Amino acid sequence: MRRLLYAALGLALAVPAWAATRTNPAADLKAFQSYFHKKFPQVAPNDFVNGPYAMDASMRAQWNDIMQFPPFQFSIDNGKALFNAAFPDGHHYADCFANKGIGITQNYPQFDAKTGKIVTLELAINHCRAEHGQPPLDMSAGPMADIEAYMTSTSDGKIINVKIPNDPRALADYAAGEQYFYSRRGQLNFSCASCHVQGAGDHLRSDVLAPALGMTASFPIYRSTWGSTGTLVRRFIECNSQVRAVPSKPDSDAYSNLAYFLAYMNNGLPVAGPGERP
Amino acid sequence: MSNTEMTAEAEIGFVLSRRMGLTGAVAATLAAFFAPGFKAAHADGAMVMADAAAYPSAAFAQKTQDAAVKAMFNMTATASDQITLDAPDIAENGAVVPVSVSTALPGVTAIAILALGNPNTIAAAYQLPAGTKSAVSSRIKLAKTTDVVALVQAGGKLYSVSKNVKVTLGGCGG
Amino acid sequence: MAGSILVRASSDGTATTVQSLIHHPMDSGFIKDASGALIPAHYIEVVQFAHAGTVVLTAFWGPAVSKDPFTKFSFQGGKSGDALTVSWVDNLGNKDSLSTTIS
Numbered sequence: 001m002r003r004l005l006y007a008a009l010g011l012a013l014a015v016p017a018w019a020a021t022r023t024n025p026a027a028d029l030k031a032f033q034s035y036f037h038k039k040f041p042q043v044a045p046n047d048f049v050n051g052p053y054a055m056d057a058s059m060r061a062q063w064n065d066i067m068q069f070p071p072f073q074f075s076i077d078n079g080k081a082l083f084n085a086a087f088p089d090g091h092h093y094a095d096c097f098a099n100k101g102i103g104i105t106q107n108y109p110q111f112d113a114k115t116g117k118i119v120t121l122e123l124a125i126n127h128c129r130a131e132h133g134q135p136p137l138d139m140s141a142g143p144m145a146d147i148e149a150y151m152t153s154t155s156d157g158k159i160i161n162v163k164i165p166n167d168p169r170a171l172a173d174y175a176a177g178e179q180y181f182y183s184r185r186g187q188l189n190f191s192c193a194s195c196h197v198q199g200a201g202d203h204l205r206s207d208v209l210a211p212a213l214g215m216t217a218s219f220p221i222y223r224s225t226w227g228s229t230g231t232l233v234r235r236f237i238e239c240n241s242q243v244r245a246v247p248s249k250p251d252s253d254a255y256s257n258l259a260y261f262l263a264y265m266n267n268g269l270p271v272a273g274p275g276e277r278p
Numbered sequence: 279m280s281n282t283e284m285t286a287e288a289e290i291g292f293v294l295s296r297r298m299g300l301t302g303a304v305a306a307t308l309a310a311f312f313a314p315g316f317k318a319a320h321a322d323g324a325m326v327m328a329d330a331a332a333y334p335s336a337a338f339a340q341k342t343q344d345a346a347v348k349a350m351f352n353m354t355a356t357a358s359d360q361i362t363l364d365a366p367d368i369a370e371n372g373a374v375v376p377v378s379v380s381t382a383l384p385g386v387t388a389i390a391i392l393a394l395g396n397p398n399t400i401a402a403a404y405q406l407p408a409g410t411k412s413a414v415s416s417r418i419k420l421a422k423t424t425d426v427v428a429l430v431q432a433g434g435k436l437y438s439v440s441k442n443v444k445v446t447l448g449g450c451g452g
Numbered sequence: 453m454a455g456s457i458l459v460r461a462s463s464d465g466t467a468t469t470v471q472s473l474i475h476h477p478m479d480s481g482f483i484k485d486a487s488g489a490l491i492p493a494h495y496i497e498v499v500q501f502a503h504a505g506t507v508v509l510t511a512f513w514g515p516a517v518s519k520d521p522f523t524k525f526s527f528q529g530g531k532s533g534d535a536l537t538v539s540w541v542d543n544l545g546n547k548d549s550l551s552t553t554i555s
Contacts, residue, residue, distance in 0.1 A: 058366055059370045061369075062370050065415070068524065069458070069522055074458070205446040206369075207446075224370075227519050278370040311532075327549060328499055328539040328547065329498060329541070335497075359455060378524075401513075401514055404509060406514070407509075414524070415523045415524035416521070416522065416524075417518040417522045418518055419478075421482075
């Protein structure tokens, strides 16, 4: 019991110190991106946003066919209607966002200095609803994914620019996301990195594992396996299930921090969403 | 399937093939085949609408290539190198497989896409009036690795080409 | 089922290329839902494309056409501003239609 107490105490003391001294997002970003650039010298840096399609010519040809008239178009149209509809109090989603919500998704997730927490686009949309007396939306699919699809479509091509302010809480959130990404979990004992860093570009049956670099740039995505458009959270839940781990709650800090880490790793790449994946 | 269902299907199939077989020219056959919706729409000047009565349900219920081709066209197909069937070698997802059919054959009146490994053989069929180019693109579902067959009806004859498409389980990519 | 049809039709002066996407589940009748019950077949049977009142393509679909079906084809003629109509009817009798202009 006493040993446990010491351990807990040690952890509590160690985390801020570790976060302050060891966490260096800028260095992580450089190392992360250069790992993928070295692993896939044939892939143009900006093409990483296209995931498996950057790695496989046949998949890319099928994707090009599908993108002639992408199946997420219905989501964009529906999302636009939802985004522009007034709340009962007369306000709109646009009132909650910088630049009226247009062309801003490349800046998400954001660190909220008031709460010390990470706000993903999904959380920001639900916060906006709460401010105007509306119940939260399911964070994984449906209207949430549609609104996000519309907002993302207005940011298509803009350069991802996720900021980590010099605030120990922001660094701690980032570090927690990074730790989640590299931690093994589930009965298969896989980390996110097992498939999307070490295994990136390899085949699972006929599927090509997408590289973690560029991954968040195309969300929300229409997945043929889903038959609908879904958010990054939906993919997190699915990934957890695929390695036989218990998924976190959609609005959990764990997922927000993970999204924060992943999106930061994509800084400098263009938004390529909404996207389409097999 | 019960006997009564079989009989009902056989009767529908017979009616359709008889109707198709009565006239010689294929264009005329198809015109006769689709006559009800077509004529009514023009007679009253209303918008031309999709007509459920024209649906060849018996042909779509067939489970083998021979039976499906017979029910749909009442003729047999010969292999042709004049048809381009564009489909992937390996489908990235069996639920959405892009398939395009085009041909330089003259006098095309119909194009059909068959998936032999599916529960029902015919996936889609298209009627092409004069003036419509002989090329159609669609996206179909494949239940498993299978031959996809494109049929083209041109100048009163039926031609075919096939391609094997591999399908594996999806879900972990992307 | 209003608003189920998205269509793009563009003329290059001599021919018109049409691409359409229709919002429809295209349930095959072979898939089970989360509770293990079969989802009944629900699919579009007939789609008609017409240019200025004349049919330019009739599609007959079985349940093997993918969800939210895509169609691409082209026809001789048609010019910018002409009317193009798309209409469909499914196996449950639902229907929808859309009239647009060629760009």
